[in-house]
Amino acid sequence: MVATPLQPSKHPLAEYIQRLESGKSLLKNTPENVMEVVGILKSYGVVLDAYSNNLNYIAEHQFLVLFPFFKYFNGEVTFPKLLRHWWHDRINFEYAEYCMRAMLWHGGGKLDEYVDSPEFLEATQKAINAKLKGNFVIGTLNTIFPNFLSEQVKMLAYYSALGQFWRVMSDIFISLSDRYDQGEIGSIEDVVKHILDGLVADASKPITYAVKIKGKTYDLLPKSAGLTFLMDTAVPYVEAVFFRGTPFLGTVSFNAQAYQISFDQSQFAYGALYADPLPVGSAGIPPTLLMQDMRHYLPEYLHQIYREGLRGEDDLLVKICMSFQKSMYCVTTAALKGLAPYPLTTENPQEKQANRQYFEQWMNRFTYSRILDVNA
8 A cells, every 4th residue: 555645735834844844944055044053153152151151150159149249250259350340341141041031931841840849849948948047137038928039049940950051052052163164064954953963962961950058968950850951941942032032121012901912921922033133133122132242252254244244333233133043943943853753754654744743833833933034
């Protein structure tokens, strides 16, 4: 009996479903796209290294410090560094916290479930009691508002989890750039494969979090919780930051009568795959901080492309955002391929149909994204 071939999809974005099924990327393969994506991910990798180090520092060394004035200094407070901080001649760690709060708010995965579990609450209470011992002021605050400090610990767990996630991604992006420089990366498909291989290699990497208080270690996210890199940080991160995001202040009305923000959190579409590069390159929009950070670490070949553009460096942040958005479609491609129910090379009709349904469900969420714009 001959198997019936899979019929072409009738989805509005059928072209991109076919691209995924055939092993291609959501972003077209052109030499310009390859150069932009690799170059911007090199810069992003350097910035993520700094973000990761700071998030982990805050989680481990600023535990329940309610007024952490020097949390962005990683324990190295000097007057010259303080001056650079005030002058904003520094990495904008605020963006890292923005992403962390988006993950905390949107939730998802076993990490979200675990921080609401009795086990986490018990471990949290032990750490809080150890931290508050002899501190009458904070102890009184905890008595009046019994859930305040436990919520702070929950947030610190997300600081640590995101820091660990970005540690892996930084290494993936830096090694991608190294391979490109060595001539090993020549297409967008090569970029996606490199990212996918990195995700798979660290898929089961444990996500753990412990703090040391007065010489004693308190495991808040123990290895026994079974939290892993891919399903419990990577997937919730893609959902929270790539797809949902948060509404940017000043661009939409928060007035309930204006209906510019959906009442349904699952319908949010303010993430990196939807963002308009023009407002993102403007002051007051959180991703602008990321673009400002990346501009300092652009490879010369990418920076030269920007200089030769119509407006030179006058709209540099917008250009960086456009390249960054292209790169995020490559990362998303890697994630979608890695999470497909069956291998894309399968010849089994039922498995092919299951993959088709999987991709069509995802493409429903891409309908109002900038997928057409990045490929224009």
